[in-house]
Amino acid sequence: MLSNVCRVCGRQKICERSLNLFDLVNRKYLKHLHMITGLRLVALDNVPGFMCLCCQSELRSALAFRKLCIKTQKKWLSIEEDSSSDEESDECATVSSFRETKDDKVLEETFQVLIEEEPEEPEESQFLSDCIPNKEIDETAVPPRKILRTTRKPKTDDQIYICKLCGTQATSKTVYQRHMKKHTGDRPFGCQDCEARFLTAAELRAHLRVHSGEQPFACRFCEKRYVSYMGRVNHERIHTNERPYVCEECGKKFTTAYVLKNHMVIHTGERQFRCDPCDRFFQRKSHLVTHFRSMMHLQKVKSQETKTT
Known part of the structure; x- marks a missing residue:
């Protein structure tokens, strides 16, 4: 029945944690939906009025993203106002025109390089030699670089590797071997600054950021930064309320x-x-x-x- 599905997505079934959109306590959700989609939802006969848990999570994520965009735009506008107050308008126009000219020149040179490096087709080369028969060919000239294209063979190995110690299943031999190192205690990659050891080189590289202080992974919803990708993913679930x-x-x-x-x-x-x-x-x-x-x-x-x- 239509009354058992979500009013927003129309797919998910309602549960105990679904919200009645037209309850006075939940009227803020109608305001948020109008803010994001521009739709004003009203109560209708024979039409569901509840919002599922998944749509609640998506709505929170959209609001957080909207807030981030507005905050960033305000930052850019403040920088623009500061720069315009310090410099004259004609100087700004000169600088902007110079940048545009410089950027156009760089794009043109890049495009020209790509054209020169593109290998000629055999038929086109033969056509040019026929049109200019008296031109001597420079044998010392460097031929254009050829683009090597490699195609991966489709994976035909559907074997499943099962750990005899804990029953964990792996779809590839590499993942299986990495898992077995957890049981054997083999950690071949050691840190030079401390006594920590790791299973893979990627884990070691992520650990080295702890010593260097590098935090390349920034949260998409706030100003926090993290040393690892998974650290950022786990933190962003606070904003999106994702619980996998x-x-x-x-x-x-x-x-x-x-x-x-x-x-x-x-x-x-x-x-x-x-x-x-x-x-x-x-x-x-x-x-x-x-x-x-x-x-x-x-x-x-x-x-x-x-x-x-």
């Missing part, structure tokens, strides 16, 4: 696999972090660290030290 990791037990969604793994402890009941002096186990490492600071643990350690002495 879903718990199979309760259906809760999380932004990273690490948070999902910590959540699964609630269902499995696993307690792998142990305090040896107190003979106690904890579900999370943070709980164990908190226990180390507790008075009960400190008294236990102190009593054991007095017994040994």
Whole structure:
């Protein structure tokens, strides 16, 4: 039935977390939709009035992107106003015309180079030699560079590699070998500035940015920057509210696999972090660290030290 689908996308089914657009509490969403799309939604008979969770996430992402564009445009306008107040209008016109002329010249030279490097077709070369038969051919001239085009062969290997230790599946041998290094502990790429070691050269290059302070990955919605691509992706989920990791037990969604793994402890009941002096186990490492600071643990350690002495 139409009443069970989203009013915005018309595809997703409504759920418990869907919002009634025409409820007075949610009227701001109608304003945001009009701001982004220019549409004024009104309540209609036999037409759904709820917005699904996916559309809510897309709307937040669009609003964040709109806010970023407006903020950036204001920055450019302020720079333009400052430059116009410092320089005369005729000087600005001269500089702009010089830049345009220079840019046109660079584009023309680049286009000319591309034409000169393009290899001639055999028929065209033969036609030119027939039209100019008396012209001597310079054998010492450097022939135009040829563009080498390589075509990749279609992948025919559909073999699936399964890890015998944990059951993880890999679609390529390279990914499988990289996964097996996690079990063997083989980390051939070491950092020269610290004792950290990594599975691949790419992980090492990303780690070196920690020492150099380089942060090439900028958030698309705010001014924060990160040393790795995945760091930026995980941060941007705060703006988009994207939660791709879903718990199979309760259906809760999380932004990273690490948070999902910590959540699964609630269902499995696993307690792998142990305090040896107190003979106690904890579900999370943070709980164990908190226990180390507790008075009960400190008294236990102190009593054991007095017994040994």
